[in-house]
Amino acid sequence: MAALLDAGLPVVPVKEPKIPAWLDPAALPRPATSAGGLDDAAVRTLVKLLMLPEERPVPAEVRTACAGLPEFTRAIFEAWRAAGEPNGHAWVLVRLGELGDDGTVRFAAPLVREWIGARKHAKAGQMIEKVLARIGTDAALRELSRMTRRSFPGGAREDARLALVDAAGRRGLTDESLADRLVPDFGLAADGTLTLDYGPRRFVVGFDGQLKPYVTDEEGRRRKTLPKPGVKDDPELAPAAHRRFAALKKDARAAADDRIVALETAMVTGRRWTAGEFREFLVTHPLVGRLARRLVFTDGAGAFRVDEDGSFATVGYETHTLPAGASIGVAHPLHLDVPAWTHVFADCEILQPFPQLARPVAAPREDERDARRLARLEGGTTSFGAVLGLARRNWERAAPLHSGGEPGVFRRIGEKLHIAVELDPGIAAGAPGGSPEQRIRRVQVVTDLDAWWWDDADAEDPDAPRLGDLDPVLVSEVLIDLATLTPDR
Secondary structure (H helix, E strand, O other): OHHHHHOOOOOOOOOOOOOOOOOOHHHOOOOEEOOEEOOHHHHHHHHHHHOOOOOOOOOHHHHHHOEOHHHHHHHHHHHHHHOOOOOOOOHHHHHHHHOOOHHHHHHHHHHHHHHHHOOOHHHHHHHHHHHHHHHOOHHHHHHHHHHOOOOOOOOHHHHHHHHHHHHHHHOOOOHHHHHHHOOOOOOOOOOOOEEEEOOOOEEEEEEOOOOOEEEEOOOOOEEOOOOOOOOOOOOOHHHHHHHHHHHHHHHHHHHHHHHHHHHHHHHHHOOOEEHHHHHHHHHOOOOHHHHHOOOEEEOOOOEEEEOOOOOEEOOOOOEOOOOOOOEEEEOOHHHOOHHHHHHHHHHOOOOOOOOOOOOOOOOOOHHHOOOOEOOOOOOOEEEHHHHHHHHOOOOEEOOOOOOOEEEEEEEEEEOOEEEEEEEEEEEEOOOOOOOOEEEEEEEEEEOOHHHHOOOOOOOOOOOOOOHHHOOHHHHHHHHHHHOOOOOOO
């Protein structure tokens, strides 16, 4: 520590901090350095360094030189708690978060609920903001996510939501990447099962390919559901296990629905994972892994599926090895030998969680590839119900114009890029079903969406790309969606 200070690190304030009476530096664990553990004088210096104002972070050189800083700050925190959590020592929580790790998360998160129950709302908010959000690891993000649910006490939910957004932003995580990290494992074993103990008998819960739970007894017989506790079962274990199963069915179904939508969206948008992310969040996750084993993926070099043991196999049942620096995505049928893969999945009796191999595909006609509009749809009629059907499949209804009517629907296909469908007479905002029949006025690729609605029937967006220049996957998805408006075209 003396050598670091002699090197000119700007860490010493004008007035040296005074170590509080409730903290005995000699009783703290000794962080280790390459020269051994810190002596008493160095430990006192380190404590004073941690007491500096929040805007002075612990220098990287100190963090590199000293091992065991998470345990050191936890010991300080426990001393502060033992002293009755005196006010005026915000630095304790600040440094707990700045130097904390997943071990810190495990003991800090339960304290939030405890402090809320004791009406220590300010301290609970600081634990959320200063500790969990600052640590920002996947474990911390999951804890913050749990706090945003309705089962968590009142105002702390909003604190946790804001902290979650802040922590994800500091890590540069997209919404999709954040969602990957927040899928709970529900306490499942690596093979995706959970053992429920009734005392004299036990049951194993597993999940099928659609992530629907099933139950087997100790003889391996599958049951329709978990039986209610009986008179011979443990009066505490059995009811708790039964409640856990009820909650698991509900929560796992919600998680499954969310992940199925996310994986299908990833296929359509071309989202990619690194090899590490792919293994952690898809292949080895005890719940999501069951979905991953029912899809075909691509790493740019070839297509593969995930086998039951977590290895990768080609369409020819050969072992597939991910190339260095692999970028992995859910393969779209446009890029697959669909008949060959369909045979493999039928042979292995694999049911897919959403249409991938059986997904319909389409391409623009030759005369449309150099155009920005789909003239063959224009002038046709469609129903209000068909329009609402698009709104349930990644399409959005346009904002009302001055007349109060919504002029059409659109789908985002890129940054400031849309496929827009203008309708006549449009959708009345106050009475959406008032015009059950709609005429399709225009279907075009658009950049300036707001201005486009006001153009005349023959106007095109000169800055928009042509259909043949767009991603074939997105064009296929759009064409299949639009076919539901006018099936006869």
